[in-house]
Amino acid sequence: MADSDHSSSDGLSVDSRDTSQDSKLDFSEDEETLITRMYNLVGERWTLIAGRIPGRTAEEIEKYWTSRYSTSQ
Structure with a gap:
């Protein structure tokens, strides 16, 4: 039983790493306003x-x- 739990958590870690990289640049509207x-x-x-x-x-x-x-034009 522990082996099946381990393999499913392994798949989750790969998926969560993928989405965390995308969410880093996902800023809320409030954050964008505050940054500006x-x-x-x-x-x-x-x-x-x-x-x-x-x-x-x-x-x-x-x-x-x-x-x-970006202002590198």
């Missing part, structure tokens, strides 16, 4: 902005911002 407002106030201080959004890292915020508002 904070960016307008403090600029590219990603650590400061991430400190206002629980569960988000500065790297995630910066990646979101650059993918959304």
Whole structure:
């Protein structure tokens, strides 16, 4: 019985890893608004902005911002 439980949890971990990577860049509307407002106030201080959004890292915020508002044209 333990073997069948182990194999099913193994499949779940692979699936959850897949979705967690996608959800990292899925920001709620409130988060997007807060990021925009904070960016307008403090600029590219990603650590400061991430400190206002629980569960988000500065790297995630910066990646979101650059993918959304890239100015490298």
